[in-house]
Amino acid sequence: MVRIKKKTLKYSLSQKGVDLIASFEGFSSKPYRDSGGVWTIGFGTTYINNVKVSHGTPSVSRDQALGLLKINVRGTEKMMRKMITGVLTQSKWDALVSLTYNIGIGNFQKSSVLKYINAGDIKKAAESFILWNKDSTGKVLTGLVLRRKTEKALFLN
Numbered sequence: 661m662v663r664i665k666k667k668t669l670k671y672s673l674s675q676k677g678v679d680l681i682a683s684f685e686g687f688s689s690k691p692y693r694d695s696g697g698v699w700t701i702g703f704g705t706t707y708i709n710n711v712k713v714s715h716g717t718p719s720v721s722r723d724q725a726l727g728l729l730k731i732n733v734r735g736t737e738k739m740m741r742k743m744i745t746g747v748l749t750q751s752k753w754d755a756l757v758s759l760t761y762n763i764g765i766g767n768f769q770k771s772s773v774l775k776y777i778n779a780g781d782i783k784k785a786a787e788s789f790i791l792w793n794k795d796s797t798g799k800v801l802t803g804l805v806l807r808r809k810t811e812k813a814l815f816l817n
Contacts, residue, residue, distance in 0.1 A: 703726065
């Protein structure tokens with residue numbers, strides 16, 4: 661019996677993707693609680709060197725925050741590459757990384773977005789972005805509605 665090793669995708673977030681995430685996450689040099697009550701700093705960073713951000717986390721500069729964002733994205737991308745079986749364009753990858761960075765890898769793994777991508781149904785995958793417009797309490801947030809519309813448009817580009 662011949663075993664076929666699954667090929668790992670080699671996509672990486674572009675600078676356009678980094679800029680997209682940063683624009684929606686917003687920058688805070690000091691720790692704050694996000695809409696779900698999670699301590700966050702920089703551009704959506706919740707862990708630094710495997711330590712949860714807390715009220716006592718030291719302030720960061722904008723450049724430090726961008727560095728943290730890129731480090732966190734690399735971990736997210738590594739896991740995403742193992743889940744996605746289809747071929748994607750750079751814009752699709754950037755949109756997916758932005759979505760996953762925001763909703764978390766566990767939610768992405770269970771999402772209809774991933775299901776439809778792997779089934780080759782790009783249109784349904786794009787429509788599924790819109791479902792992720794609520795905070796952890798189920799409240800629709802205007803900022804997430806706009807983010808999902810932007811990610812969807814990039815995904816379809």
